Amino acid sequence: AQTVTQSQPEMSVQEAETVTLSCTYDTSESNYYLFWYKQPPSRQMILVIRQEAYKQQNATENRFSVNFQKAAKSFSLKISDSQLGDTAMYFCAFMKHGGGGSNYKLTFGKGTLLTVNP
């Protein structure tokens, strides 16, 4: 079974600064996806960024980028130019690719609560 670990329960950052959220995972699979989801107080889970394991290039989405280290099973999220609206719970998630059955479920970490201060 896959496990996802987020070792930082809470973090804070000043507006306009950069912050990095950590995530490690454990799997014996070679073909999988990794995701970062954002959940603001409204509870709506929003996809921030996605990384395919077979791609060596790190994914980026505007101010959000990842550092994917496959051998180390590490998948950190960097938020640049932090904005007040980035305040939310951030979840790292794993999904095995292919094979049907229970392979397409997302396995989430426990989350990191990020607060952006003005």
Added chain:
Amino acid sequence: EAGVVQSPRYKIIEKKQPVAFWCNPISGHNTLYWYLQNLGQGPELLIRYENEEAVDDSQLPKDRFSAERLKGVDSTLKIQPAELGDSAVYLCASSLDSDYEQYFGPGTRLTVT
């Protein structure tokens, strides 16, 4: 494009009562998921549908939980009877197919007293 719709947003019931949650996925999305999110935790999958077929219900407590997705569109998740430990947020998500990004609804917060 409308997102995943869930209702109700909040529900308070007494233990041993039945409760039902409704989900309307994004139009054209074949795969639908129900997740349970306890306070301070990440969501955990309860059941996954591909069209009207439940292809993964291994985490669904079948003694009290049931779900259906008639006609492969809307879905209903039911708990009968509810227990105090069922208090949580129930999230619905949908994806174009199983191998695509999942889009979540706002969830239903259930409180069992």
